[in-house]
Amino acid sequence: MTSLLEGAKKLVTKGTDIGARISAMEAAAAAARGRLDDALVDEAAAVSDRAASRLRLSAQHTVVGIAGATGSGKSSTFNALTGLELSAVGVRRPTTSWASACVWGTDGADELLQWLGIPPRHQTTRDSMLDTRREDTALNGVVLLDLPDHDSTELSHHLEVDRLVQLVDMLVWVLDPQKYADAAIHDRYLAPLKTHDEVMVVVLNHIDTVAEDRRDAMVADVRRLLDQDGLHKVPIIPISARHGIGLPELREEIVRRVRAKQATRQRLEADLRGVADRMQEASGSGKTRALSDARVSDLEDAFAEAAGVPTVVDAVERSTRLRAGRATGWPVVAWFSRLKPDPLKRLHLDLGDAAEKFSGRSRTSLPETTPIQRARVDTEVRALADDASAGLGRPWADAVRRASTSRITDLSDRLDSAVGGTDLGVAKMPWWAGAVRAIQWVLIITALLGGAWLAALAVMGYLKVPEPATPDIGPLPLPTLLLLGGVALGVLLALVCRWLVSATAHRKAAAADRRLRAAVHEVADELVVQPVAAELAAYSAVRTHLATTLK
Numbered sequence: 001m002t003s004l005l006e007g008a009k010k011l012v013t014k015g016t017d018i019g020a021r022i023s024a025m026e027a028a029a030a031a032a033r034g035r036l037d038d039a040l041v042d043e044a045a046a047v048s049d050r051a052a053s054r055l056r057l058s059a060q061h062t063v064v065g066i067a068g069a070t071g072s073g074k075s076s077t078f079n080a081l082t083g084l085e086l087s088a089v090g091v092r093r094p095t096t097s098w099a100s101a102c103v104w105g106t107d108g109a110d111e112l113l114q115w116l117g118i119p120p121r122h123q124t125t126r127d128s129m130l131d132t133r134r135e136d137t138a139l140n141g142v143v144l145l146d147l148p149d150h151d152s153t154e155l156s157h158h159l160e161v162d163r164l165v166q167l168v169d170m171l172v173w174v175l176d177p178q179k180y181a182d183a184a185i186h187d188r189y190l191a192p193l194k195t196h197d198e199v200m201v202v203v204l205n206h207i208d209t210v211a212e213d214r215r216d217a218m219v220a221d222v223r224r225l226l227d228q229d230g231l232h233k234v235p236i237i238p239i240s241a242r243h244g245i246g247l248p249e250l251r252e253e254i255v256r257r258v259r260a261k262q263a264t265r266q267r268l269e270a271d272l273r274g275v276a277d278r279m280q281e282a283s284g285s286g287k288t289r290a291l292s293d294a295r296v297s298d299l300e301d302a303f304a305e306a307a308g309v310p311t312v313v314d315a316v317e318r319s320t321r322l323r324a325g326r327a328t329g330w331p332v333v334a335w336f337s338r339l340k341p342d343p344l345k346r347l348h349l350d351l352g353d354a355a356e357k358f359s360g361r362s363r364t365s366l367p368e369t370t371p372i373q374r375a376r377v378d379t380e381v382r383a384l385a386d387d388a389s390a391g392l393g394r395p396w397a398d399a400v401r402r403a404s405t406s407r408i409t410d411l412s413d414r415l416d417s418a419v420g421g422t423d424l425g426v427a428k429m430p431w432w433a434g435a436v437r438a439i440q441w442v443l444i445i446t447a448l449l450g451g452a453w454l455a456a457l458a459v460m461g462y463l464k465v466p467e468p469a470t471p472d473i474g475p476l477p478l479p480t481l482l483l484l485g486g487v488a489l490g491v492l493l494a495l496v497c498r499w500l501v502s503a504t505a506h507r508k509a510a511a512a513d514r515r516l517r518a519a520v521h522e523v524a525d526e527l528v529v530q531p532v533a534a535e536l537a538a539y540s541a542v543r544t545h546l547a548t549t550l551k
Contacts, residue, residue, distance in 0.1 A: 018265055021549045022051045025272050028279060028545035031538045035399040036282050044275045050166065051268045057115055058108040062263045063143045064254055065164055068174030069185060070149040073205035076241035077174050078102075078146035081139075081251060082126065099164055100146045102126055104139045112143065116167055138255045151184055165189065166271075169263040170254070171200045177210050180222055186229055194230030195274040199267045201235055201253055202226060208240040276549040279542070286391025288540040291533060295384045300517065300524045302380040306373040307415035307523075309516045316424050317509035319344045324504055327429055328436040328497035330490045331444050344426065369412065381405060381528055388532050396539050403531035411527060418519035424512045430504055436497055443490040450482025 029044035066081075068074035079085050082102045101118045103109050104126045113123060126139070147164050148157035165171065173190065193200065202222065210218055215238060222236050235253065239246030257263045304310075369377075385404035389397035457479065460467050471478045 018051075018055065018268055021269070021272050021551075022048050022055065024545040024548035025276060026052075028276070028542050028549065031541040031545065032279060032283075035535070035538060035542075036279060036395045040275070040278060040282060044279060047271045047275045051271060053115060054167070054169075054264065054268060057112045059261075059264060060107075061103075061105070061109050061112055061141050061143050062258045062261075063112070063116065063145065063167065063169045064172060064258075064263075065145045065147050065168035065170070066172045066174060067147045067150060067161060067165065067189070068205075069151040069176065069179060069182065072174045072176040072179070073241045074149070074174040075146055077172075077203060077205060077239065077250075078144065080241045080244070080247050081144060081254075082124070084124065098122055098148065099160060100124070102144045104142045104144075109143060116143075116145070116164065118145070139251070139258065141258050142254065150189065151182075165193075169199065169267045170257060171196070172203055172250075172254075173200065174203045174205050175222065177204065177206050177218060180204060180218075181225060186225065190226070190231060191229040193270075193274075195277065196267070196270040197231045197233040199263055199270055200231065201237065201250070202231075203246075203250060204236060204238045205241055207238040208243050208245055272549050276546050280546050280550070282393055282395055283539065283542055283546070284391065284393030284396060286393070288543060289388055289390070289392075289536060291384070291529060291536070292387055295380075295387050296524070296529060299380045299384050299528060300521055302373075302376045303411075303415060303524050304517055304520045306369045306377050306411070307419050307516070307520055309419070309513065309520065312419060312424070312516060313509050313513045315344050315346075316426055316512040317505045320426055320505040320508045321501055323426070324429060324433055324501040325498070327433040328440070328494065328501060330494040331440055344424070377411070381408065384528065385532060388536060392539060396535070399538075400532055400535045403535045404528050406531055407527040411523070414523045414527060415520065418523050419516060422512075422515050422519045424515065425508055426512070432500070436493065440490055440493060443486045443493070445486075447483050447486025447490070450479045450484070450486060453479030454483060 025044060026048040029041050029048060032041050032044070066074055066078050068077075078100070084102070099116075099118055100122045101113060101116070102124045103113070106125050145164060145168060148154075148160050150158065150161045152158065171193070173185070175185070204219060204222055207215055219236055219238055226232070226234055226236070237246050237250050237253065239250055241247065381404050382401075385401045388404075389400040392400065457467055457470065473481050476484070
C-alpha cells in the first residue's frame with residue numbers, strides 16, 4: 001500500500017486517493033473469488049494489478065495510443081504528429097505489424113516503455129539536440145504509440161492491440177469516412193470503453209476526401225454513433241494527415257491533456273470504475289444482511305429434532321425417576337425397579353468410558369432420522385439461505401445456498417457425536433437421595449427390630465416361658481410401635497419422596513435439554529450458520545470495497 005500511495009502522490013488526484021481505490025479493487029476481487037463469475041473476477045484482479053503497476057511508473061509521461069483500421073490513416077497521423085516518417089503507410093493491407101513509440105522527454109521513460117513491452121528498436125526519441133521545434137517542446141512528456149491495425153487478419157496484431165489498449169493513458173481512435181460506422185470498431189472497442197470517454201479522442205481522417213458541404217453532416221453522424229456507444233464526452237476532430245487539416249487542433253488537444261497531468265489518473269479511474277460497475281451489477285443492490293435469530297432458532301429446533309433431543313430428554317427424565325425412585329423408595333419393594341431397563345443405557349448414553357473403548361467414540365443408539373425430520377431440516381436450511389440471500393445478486397444468492405449445504409452430509413455423524421458427547425448430568429444423584437436412603441434403611445432396621453422383638457415374645461408365650469416386661473409408649477407396646485412405625489414411616493417417606501423425585505426428574509430433563517441444544521447449536525453454527533455468515537461477510541466486504549473504488 002505504501003508504494004501505491006507514493007505513486008498516487010505523483011499524480012494530480014484532486015483530493016482522491018487512487019492508491020486506496022486500487023487496493024480496494026484488489027480486495028474486492030479477492031473477496032468475490034469463487035462467488036462472482038471467474039472471468040469478471042480475473043479482469044478485476046488484472047485491472048488492479050495493471051493500475052498498481054502503472055502507478056509505480058513515471059507520472060511525468062502520458063502514454064497516447066493511436067489506433068485505427070487498415071487504411072484509416074492511423075500511421076499517417078502518427079507520422080504527422082511526430083514530424084518523422086516512423087511508420088510505414090499503406091492502404092490495401094496492414095503495414096503496422098508492431099507498435100512503434102515516439103518519446104518526448106526520455107528521463108524516467110525507460111521503465112514505462114519496458115512495461116508497455118515496446119522493444120528499443122521500435123522506440124524513437126524526440127528530445128534531440130538537433131530538434132528544438134516549439135511543438136515538440138509542447139509535447140514534452142508524451143509517449144506516442146502507433147498501434148497495429150485492429151482489423152488485421154493476423155491474430156498477433158489483434159492481441160497486440162487489445163493488450164496496448166488496456167495499458168495506454170489516452171486513446172486516439174482514427175476513423176475513415178468510408179468505414180466510420182464499421183461494427184468491428186464500435187462493438188469490439190468503442191462501446192466497451194464507454195466509461196473511458198474522458199481519456200479518448202476520435203479523429204475523422206481523410207476529411208479532405210469529403211465535400212465541404214457534407215463534412216458537418218458526417219461529423220454529426222459520427223457524433224450520433226458515439227452517443228449510441230455511450231461516449232458522449234469524446235471529442236471528434238476532423239483531420240487530414242496528408243494535408244495537415246485539423247492537425248493543430250489534434251496536437252492542441254493532446255498538449256492540453258498532457259499539461260493537465262490528469263490522463264493517467266483518469267485512465268486508471270476509468271479502468272477501475274468500469275470493472276467495479278460490472279461487479280456491482282453482478283452483485284446486486286441488496287443491503288448487507290445479518291442472519292435472522294428466528295431463522296437460526298428454527299434451524300436449531302429442526303436439528304435438535306433430527307438429533308433425537310426430545311427422545312433423550314424424555315429418557316433422562318424417566319431414567320432419573322427410575323434411579324432416584326430406587327434410591328428413595330421403600331427398600332422392601334424398591335428392588336423391583338432393578339428389573340426395569342434404564343432408558344439411557346438402552347440408548348447407549350450412560351456407558352461412560354466404556355463407549356469409547358468399544359466404538360472409539362461416543363456412539364448412540366438413537367433412532368434413525370425419519371424422512372419427515374430430514375425434510376424439516378432441508379426446509380429450514382433452505383429457508384435460512386433464502387432469507388439471508390434476499391436482495392442479493394444471483395451469483396451471491398447461489399453462493400449462500402451452496403455454503404448452506406456444503407457440509408450438510410456430515411450432519412448425522414456430527415449430531416450423533418454431539419448428543420453422545422454431552423454430559424447429561426444424570427450420573428450423580430441429588431444429595432438428599434443419599435440421606436433418604438440412609439433414613440429408609442434405619443426405618444427398615446427399626447421395623448425388623450420391632451418384628452424380631454414381637455416374634456421373640458410370641459415364642460416365649462408359646463413355650464410358657466415368663467415374658468420380660470415390655471415398655472409401652474402411649475397405648476402401644478414399644479416393639480409394636482417399632483414395627484408399625486418403621487413400616488409406616490418408610491412407606492410415607494417413599495410417598496413424599498415421589499414428589500421430590502418428580503421435581504428432580506423435571507429439573508434434570510430441563511438441564512439436559514439445555515446442554516443438548518447447546519451442543520446442537522454448535523453443530524448448526526459450524527455446518528450451516530458460519531459458512532453462510534462467511535458468504536454474507538464476503539458480500540459485505542465486496543460492497544464496501546466497491547464503494548471505495550467508485551467514490
